[in-house]
Amino acid sequence: MPPNQHPIAATLWMAGAIASFSAMAVAGRMVSGVHDTFEIMAWRSLVGLGIVGVWAVLAGRLAEIRGDRLGRHMVRNLCHFIGQNLWFWALAVIPLAQVIALEFTSPIWVILLSPLLLGERITAARAVSTVLGFAGILIVARPDFAQVDMGVLAAAGSAIFFAASIILTKTLTRHESVVSIMFWLTLMQAILGLACTFADGRTVWPTPVSGFWLALIGLSGLGAHLCLTQALSLASAGFVVTVDFLRLPVFVLLGMILFSEPLDALVIVGGGVILLANWISIRAAGRASRPQDAR
Numbered sequence: 001m002p003p004n005q006h007p008i009a010a011t012l013w014m015a016g017a018i019a020s021f022s023a024m025a026v027a028g029r030m031v032s033g034v035h036d037t038f039e040i041m042a043w044r045s046l047v048g049l050g051i052v053g054v055w056a057v058l059a060g061r062l063a064e065i066r067g068d069r070l071g072r073h074m075v076r077n078l079c080h081f082i083g084q085n086l087w088f089w090a091l092a093v094i095p096l097a098q099v100i101a102l103e104f105t106s107p108i109w110v111i112l113l114s115p116l117l118l119g120e121r122i123t124a125a126r127a128v129s130t131v132l133g134f135a136g137i138l139i140v141a142r143p144d145f146a147q148v149d150m151g152v153l154a155a156a157g158s159a160i161f162f163a164a165s166i167i168l169t170k171t172l173t174r175h176e177s178v179v180s181i182m183f184w185l186t187l188m189q190a191i192l193g194l195a196c197t198f199a200d201g202r203t204v205w206p207t208p209v210s211g212f213w214l215a216l217i218g219l220s221g222l223g224a225h226l227c228l229t230q231a232l233s234l235a236s237a238g239f240v241v242t243v244d245f246l247r248l249p250v251f252v253l254l255g256m257i258l259f260s261e262p263l264d265a266l267v268i269v270g271g272g273v274i275l276l277a278n279w280i281s282i283r284a285a286g287r288a289s290r291p292q293d294a295r
Helices: 005-032 037-058 070-093 096-102 107-118 126-143 150-172 178-199 208-234 236-244 248-261 265-289
Strands: none
Touching: 005 096, 005 208, 005 248, 037 070, 037 096, 037 178, 037 208, 070 096, 070 150, 070 178, 096 150, 096 248, 096 265, 107 126, 107 150, 107 265, 126 150, 126 248, 126 265, 150 248, 208 236, 236 265, 248 265
């Protein structure tokens, strides 16, 4: 086993991530008929901001919050804000399994955007991964060009904006701590959410029931990213992505049990093709990062 690899501990953290993502998806579906996506994002971000602020104070890490890269934070958080709004909107109109399968295409979009934003080149393995990824998208979405499904487009669009957010986060982590990134994430997205909430002229304040679901969205969103980050620190990205794929059957079961959604075998098949595409890309990146043996 490679050094610093702890697959059992990483699996436990990934179980927490899957549970958190599942809770956020169910909670998002439960409030979608009461609150619009801007309101969901505003309250989610306010809950997250409170948690991050308390964490930074108790851990003595407030000094890590820096303001010298606000422009880059703003672009990153605008991408994430748009992607998250599209994701919550898609949750309300298409099956949970279809949303998560299309979300798994984010690494494919990272491959396509990296040459533009990071100057990275597309290798043969990445090209194969991209082709497979789009084949998976076609299997999952099964587009009807005579009648466009806006829910599918929203889910696919969220993956593109999540990919841009991932790349911009990567550039920020070279200079900023997790505390600083999470602080500006929650603060800026709370401001964007509140601005959009009041701008549309229709604001629905939380009720005791919807307030519970909104708080759960905020808690589970932060919990998911914490668990995922911990898992990545304990195991390879390839291992983590493989375990993360269990979200798809979990979402299938949740959709069937809670929302009477039918089982769609092609979503599972397409998700598997997308997983294979991600695995090929990650394996190739892992081999490229290893030092060459001395000759």
